[in-house]
Amino acid sequence: MAEVGIFVGTMYGNSLLVAEEAAAILKKKGHNATVFEDPELADWQKYSDRYVLVVTSTTGQGDLPDSIVPLFQALKDKVGYQPELRYGLIALGDSSYEHFCGGGKQFDTLLQEQGAKRVGNVLAIDANDHPEPESVSNPWVELWSSQLS
Numbered sequence: 001m002a003e004v005g006i007f008v009g010t011m012y013g014n015s016l017l018v019a020e021e022a023a024a025i026l027k028k029k030g031h032n033a034t035v036f037e038d039p040e041l042a043d044w045q046k047y048s049d050r051y052v053l054v055v056t057s058t059t060g061q062g063d064l065p066d067s068i069v070p071l072f073q074a075l076k077d078k079v080g081y082q083p084e085l086r087y088g089l090i091a092l093g094d095s096s097y098e099h100f101c102g103g104g105k106q107f108d109t110l111l112q113e114q115g116a117k118r119v120g121n122v123l124a125i126d127a128n129d130h131p132e133p134e135s136v137s138n139p140w141v142e143l144w145s146s147q148l149s
Contacts, residue, residue: 001030002148005047007039009056009068009103014133015092018125019055021134022090022141029145038067041074049084051119051148054107055137057092062099064106076110085116088144090137094127101125120144 004026008019019035026033033053036043044052056068064072089111091104101124108122123140125133 001032002026003047003050004031004033004053004148005043005050006033006035006053006055007044007068007071008035008037009054009065009107010037011057011059011065011067014127015055015057015065015090018090018092018133018137019053021138022053022055025138025141026145029142031145031148039071041071041078044071044075045079047085048082051086051088053088053090053141053144054104054111055090055092056103056107058094058097058099058101058103060094060097062097062102064103068103068107072107072110075114079114081115082111083115083117085111085114086119086148087111087116088119090123090125090140092125092127092133096128119147 093101
């Protein structure tokens with residue numbers, strides 16, 4: 001089964017909850033999943049030829065949370081091309097803000113530019129419609145897990 005690193009960008013804990021639930025689902029499906037709450041480049045690089053799942057919220061200005069900014073910058077400045085990487089992305093946001101899910105969109109754009117292969121569609125969760133984001137993310141993770149080899 002697949003090795004999955006789950007990389008979390010969180011401000012208030014919702015992304016971490018989603019990531020932990022995702023890890024539990026992936027493990028139940030026979031995959032090996034590890035959650036990185038304060039992710040570093042060294043953690044990411046262990047999964048360069050495996051799978052990563054990025055679970056991140058967005059600040060009110062549409063930026064990434066402080067907990068994942070160092071990883072994002074390191075990927076941008078030091079890594080470059082990642083054609084072997086396969087990833088999924090869950091973006092949490094609030095549609096009452098101008099840059100809805102902006103953090104997740106930035107991460108997706110960067111990984112696409114670096115040649116990584118996205119597995120499935122990006123899941124954007126609106127806090128206005130889903131105060132408990134795991135109610136939307138859990139079914140998505142179930143489907144996503146079936147696409148891993």
